[in-house]
Amino acid sequence: YIKRVVALPGDMVMINNKGEVFINNKKVSEPYVQYKCDFYPCAEIKNIKVPKDHFLVLGDNRANSADARSWPGTFLPKEEIIGSP
Helix, strand or coil, X not given: CXXXXXXXXXXXEEECCCCCEEECCEECCCCCCCCCXXXXXXXXXXXXXXXXXXXXXXXXXXXXXXCCCCCCCCCEEHHHCCCCX
8 A cells, every 4th residue: 555644653633524634733734635525424533642653644535545544553553664755
């Protein structure tokens, strides 16, 4: 999977049913997101803190992406990330 890191360890995360992301209570500008959840609601995440050595990763096609919103455990462990900034 190719996903975008959107939250770091210690961040408080919320994602509403439109697929909009809020980090530490601030809406994230995501001009790269191609399809938000305009027709069908997205899975939501309600104010969860990203654990140490984990990251929140999401797909750019927010309306149709198998990403952290649908994974057990929600957050990706650091050791499973392949790639560079």
